Amino acid sequence: MIARERTPLAALAGITLRWSATYGALALLGALFVLPLGWMLSVSLQDAQGVFAQPFRWIPAHPRWENFAVALGAIPFGRYFVNTAVITGCVLLLTLFSCSLVAFGFSRIRFRGRNLLFAVCLATMMLPGQVTMIPLYIAYARLGWVDTYLPLIVPAAFGSPFYIFLLRQFFLTIPREYDEAALIDGAGRFRIYWSVILPLARPALATVALFCFIGTWNDFFGPLIYLNSPEKATVTLGLNMLKSQIIGSGSVQWHVLMAASLLVMVPNIVVFVIAQKQLVRGIQAGGLRG
Amino acid sequence: MTMALTVRTRRTIAGYLFVSPWIAGFLLLTAGPMIASVYVSGTAWTMLSPPVWVGASNYARLLTEDTLFTLSLRNTLYYVALAIPLGLAAALALALLLNSRVKGTALFRTLFFLPSITNLVAVSVLWLWILNPEYGLLNSLLRAAGISGPLWLQSEHWAKPALVLMSLWGVGGTMLVFLAALQGIPAELYEAAHLDGAGGVRSFFHITLPMISPALLFNLIVGVIGASQVFTQAYVMTGQAQPGSEGGPNNATLFMVLYLYRKAFQEFNMGYAAAIAWALFALILVATVIQMRLSRSWVYYEAGER
Numbered sequence: 216m217i218a219r220e221r222t223p224l225a226a227l228a229g230i231t232l233r234w235s236a237t238y239g240a241l242a243l244l245g246a247l248f249v250l251p252l253g254w255m256l257s258v259s260l261q262d263a264q265g266v267f268a269q270p271f272r273w274i275p276a277h278p279r280w281e282n283f284a285v286a287l288g289a290i291p292f293g294r295y296f297v298n299t300a301v302i303t304g305c306v307l308l309l310t311l312f313s314c315s316l317v318a319f320g321f322s323r324i325r326f327r328g329r330n331l332l333f334a335v336c337l338a339t340m341m342l343p344g345q346v347t348m349i350p351l352y353i354a355y356a357r358l359g360w361v362d363t364y365l366p367l368i369v370p371a372a373f374g375s376p377f378y379i380f381l382l383r384q385f386f387l388t389i390p391r392e393y394d395e396a397a398l399i400d401g402a403g404r405f406r407i408y409w410s411v412i413l414p415l416a417r418p419a420l421a422t423v424a425l426f427c428f429i430g431t432w433n434d435f436f437g438p439l440i441y442l443n444s445p446e447k448a449t450v451t452l453g454l455n456m457l458k459s460q461i462i463g464s465g466s467v468q469w470h471v472l473m474a475a476s477l478l479v480m481v482p483n484i485v486v487f488v489i490a491q492k493q494l495v496r497g498i499q500a501g502g503l504r505g
Numbered sequence: 506m507t508m509a510l511t512v513r514t515r516r517t518i519a520g521y522l523f524v525s526p527w528i529a530g531f532l533l534l535t536a537g538p539m540i541a542s543v544y545v546s547g548t549a550w551t552m553l554s555p556p557v558w559v560g561a562s563n564y565a566r567l568l569t570e571d572t573l574f575t576l577s578l579r580n581t582l583y584y585v586a587l588a589i590p591l592g593l594a595a596a597l598a599l600a601l602l603l604n605s606r607v608k609g610t611a612l613f614r615t616l617f618f619l620p621s622i623t624n625l626v627a628v629s630v631l632w633l634w635i636l637n638p639e640y641g642l643l644n645s646l647l648r649a650a651g652i653s654g655p656l657w658l659q660s661e662h663w664a665k666p667a668l669v670l671m672s673l674w675g676v677g678g679t680m681l682v683f684l685a686a687l688q689g690i691p692a693e694l695y696e697a698a699h700l701d702g703a704g705g706v707r708s709f710f711h712i713t714l715p716m717i718s719p720a721l722l723f724n725l726i727v728g729v730i731g732a733s734q735v736f737t738q739a740y741v742m743t744g745q746a747q748p749g750s751e752g753g754p755n756n757a758t759l760f761m762v763l764y765l766y767r768k769a770f771q772e773f774n775m776g777y778a779a780a781i782a783w784a785l786f787a788l789i790l791v792a793t794v795i796q797m798r799l800s801r802s803w804v805y806y807e808a809g810e811r
Contacts, residue, residue, distance in 0.1 A: 237605050244599065245616045251674065252620070254642045255631050267640055313526040320523025327517055329524075336527060339535055343734055343789055345765055345782040347534065349775055350541035356552065373530025404519050433624045435737045440770050451626040455741055458630050469634050476627040483623045491615060494622065498678050499685035 259283070259474035266469045279470070286475035290460070294446065295453040302367050302449065303431045309371035310378060310427045311420055317374045318382035319408045323394060333383075340376045344436075352440060362443045367434070378423045381500060385419035386412060422497035425490050432482060454479050546779035556776065563780035574781065576756055577764040578788075580665065584760065585732045585792075588669045593724055596676040600683035601713075614684070621677030629741035632671045633658070636742075643670075658743060664757040668738050679724050686720035687713070715805040722800045729792050733785065736762040761785050 253273075258266055260278040287293065320326075321333050355366045389412060397407045413420070438449045448456065454475055461472055487494070521528070546563055550556035567574050599617050603610045620628070635642045636657040644654035657667040690713065698708045714721075739760055743753035751767065752759035761781065769778035 234607060237602060237607050241602055241607075241610070241613045244602070245613050248616045248620060248674065251631060251635055251642065254635070258634065269640075271640075271645060313530075317524045317527040320520050324516055324520040324523060326520030329520060332524060332528070335531065339531065341730065341789070341793065342535065342539075343730070343782075343786055345734065345762060346542055346786045347538035349769055349779045349782060350538040350545055351534065352769070353541075353545070353552065353775065354538070370530070370534055372526065373534060374527045376527075379527060404523070408523070429622055433626075435626050435740075439740075440766075451624060454624075454626050454630060458633075458741065459744070472630055473634065476624075476630045479627040480623045484619070487619055487622055491618070495614075495618070495681055498681045 255473050255477055258470055259477050261470045263468060263470065282470050282474040283478060286457075286471050286478060289471060289475070290453055290457050291446070292450070292453060292475070292478065295448050295450045298364075298447060299432060299449040299451075302364050303428060305364075305368045306371040306431045307424055307427050309368065310375060311424060313372050313374040314378040314423060315382055315413060315416070315420065316408065317379045318386055319412060321379065322383045322386035323391075323407075323412065324404065336376050336379060340380075348440075355441070361441055362447065363441075364447075366441045367431075367437050375427075378427065381423055381497065382416065382419055384500065385416055389415050418493070421490070422493050422500075425486065425494055426497060428486060429483065450479050542779050542782065545776055546783055548776040550775040551773050552775060553773070559776065563777050564784075566777075567780055567784060573756065573759065574764060574784075577759045577761045578784070580757065580759055581733060581735070581761045581788075584665055584669065584735055585729055587666065588672045588732050588735075589725065589728045591669060592673060592676050592679060592728060593721070595673050596679035596724065597683050597717075597721075599676070599680045600687055603680075603684055604687040614681075617680055618677035621675040625737045626741055628671070628675070629738050632667075632674075632738075633742050636667050636671075658758075659754060661753075661755045661757045664743065664753045668735070668742070668758065671738065672732075679728065682720050682724055683717060686717040690716045718800075718804040719806060722796070722804050726793055726796055729796070730789055733789050733792070734762050735760050736766065739763050740766070761788075 257271075257273050257275070259282055260280065261268075261272075261275050261282075262277075262279055265272060265275050317336075321329065321336070351366070352361075355361055358365075360366050393411050393415070394407050397411050402410070433451065434449070435451045435455070438452045439455075442448060442452060445456065457475055458472060461468055545556070547558060547560055548556035549559050549563075603614050603617075634640075636644075638644055638654065638656045638659065641657075643657070647654040655663040657663050694712050694716070695708055698712055703711065739753070739758040740751050740763060743758045744751040751763055762785065765778050765781040765785070768774045768781060
């Protein structure tokens with residue numbers, strides 16, 4: 216018992232030690248996480264010799280900002296950005312509409328078979344996409360949809376289980392009195408969905424929109440198998456094409472490749488900076504209730 | 506009586522109308538293709554000629570003759586077995602640090618989280634250069650520490666660990682789930698343990714771990730499902746310039762989905778690819794069921810939660 220007693224000074228020393236250990240670990244790990252991005256920026260500002268310089272100069276004497284222009288000119292990146300924006304925009308609108316409709320049905324209307332259907336909906340989240348991918352590819356090929364954006368966009372009209380789940384969880388927190396008041400005023404169910412629930416659910420819709428944006432913008436597998444014409448490529452596909460082209464050409468221009476990769480990351484980073492809080496909350500909601 | 510019935514019937518119709526997009530999607534994009542996939546996996550089908558029914562011979566070939574498939578299965582299991590435990594440990598360690606009551610954790614949370622939402626193709630291109638044996642960041646750092654680093658992606662033995670290392674950079678999402686669980690632990694539990702004379706290590710094993718075990722199970726299951734489907738990194742980083750050579754030195758990074766892609770979209774062997782997809786599904790299903798079973802003995806649910 217006596218051995219456990221500590222003088223105030225020793226306690227203070229202990230706290231200080233713990234604080235500095237925590238900060239030390241955080242700073243070290245933080246540096247490790249930032250280092251690759253910093254290096255990426257540094258390489259993208261070098262000239263062809265600077266990339267291979269030993270030892271590497273982190274801050275080049277003459278930063279070559281024109282590398283970004285070179286990257287944009289190496290392949291039609293502007294066009295790929297537009298292509299990706301078109302696909303992402305369509306997927307976003309369809310997803311928000313379809314998933315919120317379905318989530319409304321699963322959360323605010325009691326009907327026979329609802330719980331069973333919702334359980335099936337959740338179960339399909341576990342299904343790896345590869346199982347349905349091949350028949351779907353064959354079907355899209357028969358429809359003449361290969362090398363169009365349709366296989367990447369149309370499925371969004373049917374909702375996605377994870378987003379349906381997130382929205383349903385949020386809808387459940389909205390008091391039922393709102394619906395009942397609107398019902399008494401003679402509003403139909405679609406009116407209630409559209410003018411009562413959707414406006415109240417803006418934060419949840421924003422979270423779904425963020426995830427959907429990031430997922431669609433970053434998608435690689437879908438565009439890889441469905442798009443063949445180079446002019447229809449998305450940014451991820453374009454970046455991979457540029458990589459193959461540069462590595463294949465023998466003169467490996469890593470500064471251009473890094474500049475291009477950085478440009479592809481910009482929309483992600485912008486979205487992240489604007490909406491970090493919502494992303495964090497969305498991931499945590501999915502994880503805690505899943 | 507009839508009035509009550511019509512209200513209920515109308516409500517049911519309304520309910521089904523609202524969920525109809527998902528029902529249609531389930532039938533057209535999930536259930537239908539799943540049934541079709543069973544059929545396709547029993548055929549030899551190149552899409553140029555009509556399918557020929559071959560029964561179970563695709564599966565027989567997968568399991569008995571195809572050494573590349575066996576290798577892809579082994580590579581996938583290796584990757585999952587290394588990336589998931591390390592990823593969970595790293596994510597939990599970061600979350601614990603962020604959960605300690607010091608100021609400025611928001612900044613570090615941002616730093617740890619950012620890489621996980623960036624573009625995987627761009628990240629792969631970046632790491633392709635980071636892992637370059639001569640000029641890459643990683644081996645430069647190792648050299649500064651007096652260690653001569655391995656050839657990473659160009660080495661049969663180091664290619665998979667290299668991809669695992671890269672995956673650790675993206676543990677931000679997993680970390681956030683742990684962090685939310687940690688923040689949900691009532692402080693009184695720790696105070697009571699402290700009064701009882703329990704130290705930090707004991708508190709961790711007897712309070713922290715049990716309290717976050719549901720989050721751990723979630724991260725474990727989601728992580729295994731995701732890692733089993735590893736594709737983009739391997740495709741972008743170990744493909745070099747020649748298409749069709751994806752899979753790294755001596756096929757060291759030939760994972761199941763990469764092999765499936767090769768069979769389906771480079772060789773257009775749809776029947777065989779469908780059989781690989783079902784093998785992957787079986788692997789994921791078995792892994793998930795085992796984890797759920799085992800979880801009964803180690804996941805702690807507060808009373809009433811389940």
